[in-house]
Amino acid sequence: DAGITQSPRHKVTETGTPVTLRCHQTENHRYMYWYRQDPGHGLRLIHYSYGVKDTDKGEVSDGYSVSRSKTEDFLLTLESATSSQTSVYFCAISPGGPEAFFGQGTRLTVV
Amino acid sequence: GDSVTQMEGPVTLSEEAFLTINCTYTATGYPSLFWYVQYPGEGLQLLLKATKADDKGSNKGFEATYRKETTSFHLEKGSVQVSDSAVYFCALGSNFGNEKLTFGTGTRLTIIP
Numbered sequence: 001d002a003g004i005t006q007s008p009r010h011k012v013t014e015t016g017t018p019v020t021l022r023c024h025q026t027e028n029h030r031y032m033y034w035y036r037q038d039p040g041h042g043l044r045l046i047h048y049s050y051g052v053k054d055t056d057k058g059e060v061s062d063g064y065s066v067s068r069s070k071t072e073d074f075l076l077t078l079e080s081a082t083s084s085q086t087s088v089y090f091c092a093i094s095p096g097g098p099e100a101f102f103g104q105g106t107r108l109t110v111v
Numbered sequence: 112g113d114s115v116t117q118m119e120g121p122v123t124l125s126e127e128a129f130l131t132i133n134c135t136y137t138a139t140g141y142p143s144l145f146w147y148v149q150y151p152g153e154g155l156q157l158l159l160k161a162t163k164a165d166d167k168g169s170n171k172g173f174e175a176t177y178r179k180e181t182t183s184f185h186l187e188k189g190s191v192q193v194s195d196s197a198v199y200f201c202a203l204g205s206n207f208g209n210e211k212l213t214f215g216t217g218t219r220l221t222i223i224p
Contacts, residue, residue, distance in 0.1 A: 033212075035214075042115075042214040045211055045212075090155065097143070098143050098204020098205060102155040104154045
């Protein structure tokens with residue numbers, strides 16, 4: 001398995017609270033991604049990073065921000081969680097090229 | 112933009128049956144194509160890939176051929192097992208440096224003994 005750790009694995013939070021999900025890699029890969037998985041939508045890209053402090057938006061970035069201060073860590077923040085952000089969140093990494101390796105996922109429930 | 116259309120599920124088959132999951136794509140240029148598999152409670156794992164037209168990816172008895180003329184990458188397996196029960200995702204990735212994957216909606220496969 002690729003060295004990717006997501007934390008927490010499960011979280012329940014209240015509407016309006018900030019939430020931060022962490023992705024940690026031990027592979028020293030340049031690219032890191034955050035996807036969300038929802039029934040009927042497959043996986044959709046939220047944000048991605050192509051290097052330390054270099055990030056860009058994906059197709060569903062509204063309500064989310066990211067930071068990457070070290071190669072190994074990529075943080076996803078929900079500034080003010082809403083029920084529509086209830087989902088399973090996956091981190092992925094890649095050394096380059098489109099093939100990616102995925103973490104185990106974080107199940108987030110916003111109540 | 113890029114898109115992937117995947118066979119709707121769920122799909123239920125008996126053990127040892129033949130499996131086909133259809134996948135077609137729309138993309139500019141010449142993308143790489145992938146099948147990922149997600150077992151219950153786990154993340155996605157790369158099952159197979161093809162990087163250019165007419166390439167055949169294969170792994171664990173699964174195969175898919177990159178058909179540029181029909182923009183397709185159908186997943187096949189000759190004899191499925193209960194352990195193949197999972198969700199299967201078709202995906203494409205641009206080779207123009209944006210390093211991102213576009214996924215289909217996923218097909219849930221259940222194999223019954």
